[in-house]
Every structure is written in C-alpha cells, then in structure tokens.
Amino acid sequence: MLKPPYQRYDRLYTYHLDAPSPPAIDDPDLIGVWAEADGSVVFFHRCKERLINQLCRDSGARLLYAADLKYEDWEAGQEITSFTVDNLRVAPVWEEGPADIRLDPSVIFGSGFHHSTRLCLEMLSKYQQTPETGIGSVLDLGCGTGLLAIAAARLGAEKVLAVDNNPMACQVARANCRSNGVEDKVEVRCLDLRQQCPDSGEFDLVIANLYQGLLGELFQRESFWGSRLQICSGFIGPMEEELLKLLPHHRIHFLERRQRQRWCAWATTRRNR
Numbered sequence: 523m524l525k526p527p528y529q530r531y532d533r534l535y536t537y538h539l540d541a542p543s544p545p546a547i548d549d550p551d552l553i554g555v556w557a558e559a560d561g562s563v564v565f566f567h568r569c570k571e572r573l574i575n576q577l578c579r580d581s582g583a584r585l586l587y588a589a590d591l592k593y594e595d596w597e598a599g600q601e602i603t604s605f606t607v608d609n610l611r612v613a614p615v616w617e618e619g620p621a622d623i624r625l626d627p628s629v630i631f632g633s634g635f636h637h638s639t640r641l642c643l644e645m646l647s648k649y650q651q652t653p654e655t656g657i658g659s660v661l662d663l664g665c666g667t668g669l670l671a672i673a674a675a676r677l678g679a680e681k682v683l684a685v686d687n688n689p690m691a692c693q694v695a696r697a698n699c700r701s702n703g704v705e706d707k708v709e710v711r712c713l714d715l716r717q718q719c720p721d722s723g724e725f726d727l728v729i730a731n732l733y734q735g736l737l738g739e740l741f742q743r744e745s746f747w748g749s750r751l752q753i754c755s756g757f758i759g760p761m762e763e764e765l766l767k768l769l770p771h772h773r774i775h776f777l778e779r780r781q782r783q784r785w786c787a788w789a790t791t792r793r794n795r
C-alpha cells in the first residue's frame with residue numbers, strides 16, 4: 523500500500539524468498555509482502571539489497587531472485603488511470619478530481635483494467651441498478667483489491683462479504699474499504715475457497731472472477747449456486763467450453779454472456795423451483 527511520503531508507484535523492487543512467511547519488515551519503503559505456499563515476494567519502492575541480505579542472514583531465508591520493473595509493467599503495460607462504468611467513476615488514489623471509488627491497487631489484481639474485472643463491474647452495475655433484481659447482499663469470491671466489493675456497496679448493497687486467500691490482497695482490500703468509507707458494509711475475510719466457501723444462500727448475488735480450475739471446482743458444489751444471481755468471469759474461449767460442461771443447467775439459466783477481447787463473463791440466475 524502507499525504510505526507517506528509515497529503518493530504513487532513508480533519502480534517496484536521485488537525480492538523472491540523461499541520463506542512463505544519472512545520476519546516482519548519495518549521499512550518506510552516497503553509496499554508489502556506477498557506470501558505464497560512455497561515462498562514470498564517482498565515489494566519495495568527502492569532497492570533494498572542490503573536489508574534483504576541481512577534479513578536472509580538473520581532468518582535463514584534464501585533469496586531466490588531479485589528484479590526491478592516499472593509499475594506499469596507489473597500492470598501488464600497498462601497505465602492505471604480513472605475510468606467510468608455507467609455512472610460509477612473509479613480513480614487511483616494518485617489522481618485528483620471527483621470519483622465514486624478511490625483505489626490504491628498496490629500490486630494486487632483488481633485495478634479495474636483487466637477485461638474480466640471490467641466485465642464484472644459492468645454486470646454488477648447493470649443488475650444492481652435494475653430494481654426488480656433487488657440486490658441487497660453480495661458475496662465477492664477472490665476480491666483482490668476489493669474493487670468489486672466496494673462497487674457493490676456504493677451501488678446499494680448493505681451487506682458484502684469479500685474473500686481472498688492472499689493475505690496481502692485482504693490487507694489492501696480492507697484499507698481500500700476504509701478509505702472509501704464502506705468498512706461497515708464490507709467484511710473482508712482471508713479464506714482459501716478450496717477449503718472453505720461461505721454459504722452463497724445468504725447472499726442475493728455471488729461474483730466470482732477467478733480462474734478456470736477453481737471455478738470448475740466451485741461449480742460442482744451445490745452451495746455455490748445458492749444465491750439468486752451469479753456473475754462469473756476469469757476465462758477465455760477454450761476454458762469456457764470446459765466450464766459450460768460443469769454448469770448445473772437444471773438449477774440455473776443464462777441471463778447474458780459478455781466478452782471483451784478474449785475474456786468472457788456470464789450472468790446466471792437460479793431457476794424457480
């Protein structure tokens with residue numbers, strides 16, 4: 523996350539360690555620590571070779587490799603700027619001017635510039651602004667920066683549960699909820715959906731912008747289809763074919779399918795029993 527004096531991201535200095543949870547790092551140039559099952563990546567605004575070497579000596583962790591790159595390159599070459607979906611304006615924290623959502627995307631998925639996020643946002647906006655759908659509660663599976671969860675709250679949901687298994691994503695999502703004043707409506711939970719998935723029957727809408735393997739697993743669980751509406755994305759052409767085979771067609775039907783470049787999104791609804 524950005525902390526003073528930093529107001530935007532310029533270069534990222536990344537250190538890939540073999541330790542899943544390195545010792546706590548107290549450094550003014552630290553952006554965050556991305557923990558993975560078999561290692562971690564530490565992100566800084568500046569070169570920290572000496573500090574990392576010291577940390578490795580003290581903790582026994584091993585530096586696998588270090589790299590520095592432009593923030594834009596981390597974001598797939600995309601400059602992160604403001605954009606509008608229907609009448610919802612999203613801006614990064616470093617941009618001035620009016621915005622409905624002000625986001626610090628940090629190094630987490632969910633700046634709003636990936637096609638799958640944008641498709642979800644468009645569909646979320648459409649269904650939340652259709653009064654007949656009456657969406658008061660939303661479950662966001664794989665929340666990343668929290669953008670979709672915050673948007674759901676901005677668009678009127680009173681109860682939003684946002685879940686991610688990446689502790690750094692959860693930290694970033696919580697901070698974004700606080701800075702947008704929706705922390706009383708959005709709860710962020712750090713959970714691995716492969717192990718544990720909240721009961722979707724408690725929500726009007728489930729958004730799942732994930733990846734094919736995890737979507738496939740979730741689609742085969744009865745509990746995934748408990749909400750009235752579902753928005754799913756995170757797949758391209760051939761993956762879509764595979765996922766279609768896993769849908770419980772007797773329980774749900776399609777409301778619509780959208781596509782941006784190669785990325786697809788579906789909106790589905792539960793059949794009346």
Ligand SMILES: C[S@@+](CC[C@H](N)C(=O)[O-])C[C@H]1O[C@@H](n2cnc3c(N)ncnc32)[C@H](O)[C@@H]1O
Pocket residue numbers: 631632633634636638639642663664665666667668669670685686687688691713714715716731732733736756
């Ligand atoms: C494609 S990103 C979507 C982020 C955001 N919702 C958006 O639309 O921009 C998928 C997110 O799912 C999270 N994720 C991946 N596997 C997960 C799992 N097993 N349990 C929970 N979250 C997971 C990732 O950490 C990542 O933040």
